[in-house]
Amino acid sequence: MDRLLPRVLRVDLTRKRSWVEERPDLFRDRLGGTGAAIELLHELCPPGADPLGPENPIVFAVGALSALYPLASKTVALFKSPHTGNLGESHCGGRTAFALRLAGYGALVVEGRSDVPVYLSIHDGGVRFRDARTLWGMGSSVTVGRILRDVEPGSGHRTILRIGRAGERGVTYAAAIAETYRHFGRLGLGAVLGSKNLKAIVLSGRGAIPVAEMGRYQKLYRELHERAVRSDLMTKYHELGTAQNVGPLNEMGALPVRNLQATRYPEEPAFSGERLAQGYLGRRLACAGCPVACIHLAALREPHPAEPYFYKTTFVSYDHEPLYALGAMLGVEEAAGVLKLIDAVGHVGLDAMTAGVVLAWATEAFERGLISEAETGGVRPRWGDVAVYGEMIGRIADRESEFYRVLGEGVRAAAERYGGAEFALHFGGNEMPGYHTGPGAFLTYLSGARHSHLDSAGYAVDQDLLRRGEEIPPADLARRLLAEEARRQVLSSLVICFFARGLYDFPTIAACLGALGDDWDEGRLRNLGAEILRRKHAFKVREGFRLATLPIPERAVTTPAPGGAVNGTYLRRALAEMERWLEGSDELEG
């Protein structure tokens, strides 16, 4: 480990002060990333903290392999989530990880609350608190990015992380946006930044990272690079991107459509990966340090409403999850319509996934008469009506009325207030991801440290079991998912993109660390993964989370998945096993 990685940059917005702390314990013994960040969160976030109060810290962290090895390209953010009330964890690509590490820090911790809107300008070892009153309240986060790009230094080796209107106003699922097209999407980091009066962070870095054994490092780098560019990563993620999932999920009847009243479109959706690539793909981008380039930008060309013969071209980044949430869940038929909605949530700074599920709940609640035009302010949500959804996205971001304020807290809050809990698709307060594949997916959503489909990849286990025509007892499925999630804790400590999970098995990781002068082996890595997972669970429990008794939305178990309707008792048994393990000390088989 080099001497710069353990440096934690602490920024106190209340007192407008910053300082650096050395934490070799967190970066040597925990590898950095999520392993380090969860410890900082335990230390700095007081129990019962108000997620939107100054006492809620935000920890951004990179890890031992960041900016050194292929696909070690992500930054993790940990905070207490205003959306679920417990652990908030979100990962983001772009240039953030490079900038943070090459600025000479392993982590950035933001605490307190500024008295006036500010943004942080962090360059060459200095932290400046800059006036953001002019940027506050701006209609679009894209404009904010454009302005900062011009007034701030560091072009080519910086990250520009900012929030939109939704974050300023405390929508509990507001996102933070990096480099215009990457997001800390889920669990409300944008709202926490907004509550601190912090509009943006511009951070640049282009330093050197000394490497202990250069020969070994060069060789490993070359091998991993070759494997990455020759692997199926390129066809899986580069060609069509994650959008390639839309078609197959639709075909197998696992794509949640119209608030999961259905699980497929009769034909391949207009926004499938193939069809978007053919009709709209305008550019591919990579996160810094990644050869795969999975980021897909659609060029959306629309006639200008006021000027004849004038078209505006908007670039919209698309991925499976936003396409599911703002397309399938809302019954949208046109590719251009989905792209417009994805663009709209980006401008105001909302999490696309939660926004889609919220609008889907509202549409069904409106259909069933639980809410009326009195609540919606005269708009009539209707499946596929993109114009209405676009309007509602703006109103949610602006927290326009009592109704939109409640929608701005997610479907759990909306169902508590207006009814319709049976079709409010959230798991532990976080809205459903785009895989209705079976029990594995639901267990991942319920138990995952960040309630994300990527925590333990239950959707992949479901598909694997379906292919084999196998069923396994709930306790076995529970342990299989826990083992996968524990393994992923190591990846997100280093911090490696989960798409590269196939490249980095434990022996490879140990070799990568070895070239940097750090002595690790498979057993120690495995133990660390389990330990981090338990530390996260402990944080959640501390904040009132109980896994075994989490409600399971009725719609999720009544709408059949490809292997049939999911059995609630099966899920309960698996959850009990997960809780037992998370709160115990047994080992897991890998």
Place this chain on the structure above:
Amino acid sequence: MAKRLAVVDVERCVDCLLCAQACARRFGEGGLARSAIAVRSAGGVERGFVVVVCRACDDPPCLHACPVGAIEKGPVGVRVVLDRCIGCKACVAACTIGAVGWDEEGGKPVICVHCGLCARFCPYGVLALEEVEGG
């Protein structure tokens, strides 16, 4: 025959920075401090990128600008004689395309030596070594 590093298909650039990382590894380190190649967006990433690297001028302005003669003609492009360099940055200002990088720690310029390592790691064929006429 001598070869020059050329940016041959910038439209395919995805901004992965693998080229810049490869260049820095020449010095036995990670990071970007001494990379001789940089990638910047052409005014927003949706418009694509500009890859900034020495293009091996026939008559190099950087060489003429150096007050102490620390920049010499190389087999291709130029070579910096670090012991002679006084760190004045005249070369940085002289290169019209901004291809003279700066090593902040060492206080010396970093200019591409056209070794081609970066091209080996560019996944999308943006960079290539090209034969130089009469080189």
